[in-house]
Amino acid sequence: MTDLNIVALVSVGAHPTSGRPRRAEQDARAVELGLCLAGERLQVLHAGDPQQDALRAYLGMGLDQITVLEQPANSDALPVLVDYLADSNAQLVLTGSQAETGEGSGMLPFLLAEQLGWPLVVGLAAVEQVNNGMAQVLQALPRGQRRRLQVRLPFVACVDNAAPTARQSAFGPARRGLLSAEEVALVADPLFANAQLQPARPRPKRLKVIKAKTGAERMKAATAKASGGGGQVLKDVSPQAGAEAIFKLLLEEGVLR
């Protein structure tokens, strides 16, 4: 556990099937990571409606209170968050990678970092150590890989599915916790003036288009077996020569670490 001042930003999610409000999956992971790092001292921040019951699911993870910057729907959360965070003593701001409702573009952490002038780490998996105002963190890469980064404090980090799984929310603490609302200036979001949301339909699978001019070509394309297409075959070589060729390919592809 470190003695960082950590703020986690949370939003209200939507159940993937029913669409009911719930705690957002990735934001819950951000809170979980914050709880692992800072324990009791984790601050959780939300911009939106303080009466929203789904926020209590975060309180049920063991938080005393959530600060809510009170805003109606369809207003811009960015300026109020920037103002709040610039005045706070936060050293690490944790967010999920995209919201489950509304636009969900995933731009918020990037814009926050840009406007606060802080560095941004994408896909934070763990914070290893903090000293002299520098943090050494692990970043999650696709295909299960990890990368070690050194970043200057304070910074913004967004987590994805590689972060620790969120703990279960308990009912009692969720009822007892406090949602403390704060009055902020209202800024409208211009997005929906010229964009609309439509229910999404599953996209059709892409068909394999065969551009054959004659029946024989179509027949060939339909019945063709997997063909090499110029694969290199090493025959009658010593095992050492064969291994050397394979080694060269592995090195070229950059899979040997």
Place this chain on the structure above:
Amino acid sequence: MSDIIRRDPRAEWIARNRLHPLHAALQKVEASWMGPNGVIRKNPHAQGFIGPNGLKRIDRSGSQQGGSQKRSAANAVVQLPLHIIEQPAFYIAVVPDMVGGRLSAHDKDLLGLAHKLAGADGAVLAVVFGEHKESAFDCNGVDRLLQFDAEGFDGYAPEARVLALGAVERQLTPRHWLLPDSRTGGGELGRRLAAKLGERPATRVWQVADGIASGRAGAGREDLVQQAPRLILAAVECAEPVSETRHEVRPLALSEALVSHLPRIQDLGAVAVDPAQIPMAEAEFILSGGNGVKDWALFHQAAAALGATEGASRVAVDDGFMGRERQVGASGIWVTARVYVAVGISGAIQHLQGIGACDKVVAINLDPTCDMIKRADLSVIGESAAILQALIERVAAHRQGAERDAA
């Protein structure tokens, strides 16, 4: 090939048979065509041949048409028409992911979308960082290629890349920026660029038609439909890749030098991850064993030495050498590795289906005629145990050499 003219009875037969699919291809000269008024014109001189006594003969048996053509073993690769943009009216900038130094399927879709947005007047500009291994930029619709030198962009350097893209923006002012909305870098770089340029991007876009961009919103239950903004982060299969034209990959350079900056994020390098912990479906490098592997201890040792995730064919799993969760193929796991090394696997069709998404396949096998060899990019014919042993030694020597260099 000798110059003796040989008869090809099959070709003659095809030339006679007007219902055969190849009939048209074996006709010699165009004897009739559609005239400008829509009337069929015929060239009576085109048909027939001059006989030995100087008279024109018309042979309708088909032997003349079929036999006169020389058979060539491999017909030449079709040369696609070249799409030339001399003075582009505007640019459509694409920043491909270039996973492993090559265009991924996602990048190709994106170039197809860029080509659609560019139309006839615009040029598609691809911005590539560092070295690449791609040789098919021309067939994938790159009109201009801007390549930045590797220095400064090695490893994880998103801030340097955004600065470089900012320089491109100042100099060329592309009409659209297109980036892949992928986890392999494009999504992050695109959002950083959007924050830098102050543009509101359209994300997870799956279609751009008539200037309207549709992209997934929220958790994917809704679509956001809006006027296509300047910066588009497109999902996979956002458009069909370019397939009918060739493009001149004309190199482009920036006139101003890039400003250096002090990176706030420092890359300390990749962390060793236990390859056995990586889920097989998303492992990058898989060493897979089959019926031809006799020494399984050596196989596990090789996987550990190479740092590869282990896989197996159905036979190896049925025989109890590997767990069921390691089976690759139609009834096991469909893998997406970049490099797949198949040791002693002959390549049943179910197995080949499972490795359909793999980039590079290496086969080690005794049988030079098996299907896996036909699929593989590199095959070594020989005893697997000896080759694996040699490979372990070669990798160990390489690792030692690297350590000595570091010390």
